[in-house]
Amino acid sequence: MTRLIPVRETILGAAILVLLLLVSSRFAGFVAPSNLANVFNDTAPLIILALGQMVVILTRCIDLSVAANLALTGMAVAMINVAMPGLPIPVIIAIAVLLGAIMGAINGVLVWKLAIPPIVVTLGTMTIFRGIIFLISDGKWVNSHEMSPAFTDFPRMVLLGLPVLSWAAIITIILFGIMMARTQFGRSIFAVGGNPHAAVYTGIDVGKTQFWAFVVSGALAGLTGYLWVSRFAVAYVDIAGGFELEVVAACVIGGISIAGGVGSVGGAVLGAIFLGVVKNALPVVNISPFWQLAISGSAILIAVAFNARAGRTKGRIILKTAEATQ
């Protein structure tokens, strides 16, 4: 793990650089620092969600309900804001994170205690969460004029040259970096995904670890729910529809193995940034946005093929060393 992933990250980083170079040859303004900062800000929600998804995928699960969770939390905090415009933003954020975490916990309990396959659980809760948005909102939109200025301004507030939305992503990256490398929880996640049987024998509760992974993913979806709704200053049923697939795609492109146990914070972040750059660059160089889907799709296939090949080479090395040590 320690040697393979930097290689993967370097290649992905290089791919992003090549992409930027290609785009800048057609339109130099794209690589101006201010524009790159905008691209990063635009990608921030994807980065945050990809980190939550990474934790879940590392434990051999998947969370398809993140976008629905985001939309439900976003609608809930938007309605709370309309009902109680005076509620301070930190309280709103705390509510969003808590709501998201509760939804994550529902996924987690179903996977842990009822042993339902995660893809089925989150496909179900995804639909349920979307349905609840409709029920609580009657299908109506919450528009910007109904929201308080404090509510909509917060993610745009500029601190040290970057908007709060960008800072939210940066802080999440740092916290996850520490969590994955330096805490027991982070280590357990790798152990559970890498070898669940061995994890059991080591005294790690596999189901519980997966439960907490879903809670983490849900909490981040909740946080993103507030950031998303306040940034776009609108909340409605179909917000971020289909975004869960982009989140999973970011993880896969970033080298998080769908089989679990292999992946890194850097990989997930670069995977998200890659998708963000593609999304923002194509309109600039006058390529139809429809190509964006094709390019993201190809990137996923290339990344998976690359990871599979990396795994094979590793296999050959094992055999060689085994023979050499005889």
Next chain:
Amino acid sequence: MSTRPAPPISPDVSPMVSMDMITKTFPGVKALDEVKLNLYPGQVTALVGENGAGKSTTVKILTGIYQPNGGTIRIDGDSISFASPNDAAKAGITAIHQETVLFDELSVAENIYIGHAPRMRFGLIDTAQMHRSAAKLLAHIGAPFSSHTHLRDLGIANKHLVAIARALSVDARVVIMDEPTAALSHKEIEELYELVETLKSQGKAILFISHKFDEIFRIADRYTVFRDGAFVGDGRIDDISEGDLVTMMVGRSVDQIFPQSDHDIGDEVLKVVGYEHPTEFADINFSLNKGEILGFYGLVGAGRSEFMQALFGITKPSKGVCRVNGDIKVIRSPADAVSNGIVYVPEDRGKQGAVIGLPIFQNITLPSLSKTSRSGFLKLAEEFKLAREYSQRLDLRAASLDQDVGNLSGGNQQKVVIAKWLATQPQVIILDEPTKGIDIGSKAAVHEFMSELAAQGLSVIMVSSEIPEIIGMSDRVIVMRDGRIAAELTKDELSPETLVRHAAGITSPTEGAAA
């Protein structure tokens, strides 16, 4: 010391299948070393040997799953090689396994004809024809169910019948039965014997693998004995006694050297009273003392590992009490076991041992992370210190502790797993088949280390199917059979014959009273 009766094989029958000088090596181990095996038409040949003698490897070679590194396989005198299981099936070789490898969600007829179903125009399966032929086959073997039954609705014995019907449907000439009676009741076994007779009368060559001596002497015509992957002898079953067969099975050609341990055995550390599980084991009582190596011997499926898993909290016993240092302890999870000083080094390293993908040091510190963290954060320096200390104690050979465990040899991986547990400073360490599949050099290191541990006052439970290891290492041995304790033997009472007799349930006037 091994007697070699080698009775002459009657020259009038020539073998249908003959394997000669077959060698199969895996990285680090030689599973088969120039073995030979002959199967005769209309006769049952029993393949006899301890666990690890190379029986399943032989079956896998005969059925085309493994390809041998050397030697020849002849069918009717023609040299032949199987590149895939399909080739073996085409040559008329079929196997009925201990756990039936069939498809629960398909009907009996579909199971019988999967892969060679009768076809109609456009390559579509002729369902009606398939059911007609299946019904004929089922009637022929006296199966009491319809070809339309779903396999999941059948019991194990009837699933065996389906497997046999399948063997007949491909017009197999060679039928391999790998422990076919392991899961059958007494009556079902009798029915199976009748079937074997039917197959014999049809001129099929049958390879019969069993641990049960009564069975072998009841239905086999010939025997072939393997030991440690090598051919020991063969002949007609009428020309050999049960005792001689046991001796051939366990007799040692290579003397292994075991470390002479002069450790003191202290007070009782662990006492297990009345452990019972609804299906796997019952009535397990024993005690373990400080500094003692307690061996657990038995055949595969005797319930040793299942009991150890219950003791370690992975499965839950339905009854039973466990005392650690005299205090009753409730062990509901592996975490409980570890905190009570009991650790378990499992048999299957790949599946249950090391976390491939994590570096060595992280594997070693995995159960000790609370020791290496300060206020919730892991201290890498502490982790390395702990990992270095225990990897040095085990003489682990690795370029760096940062290396992926997956790149280590089997023996070194085993050391990582043992180091991981020692780092938790346990009182009792359970080693399940600690030297299975590792090279001789690593084996010796593990043995030496085991007696060192005992000398340091650690209590060791060693589950092993290797007789020399059991005899060489244990201070006391518990033999399990069919989920129960069959015998408890002191060091002086240990002999290969005694162990095998208790494990296989042979009551013999000469050795049977050893317990």
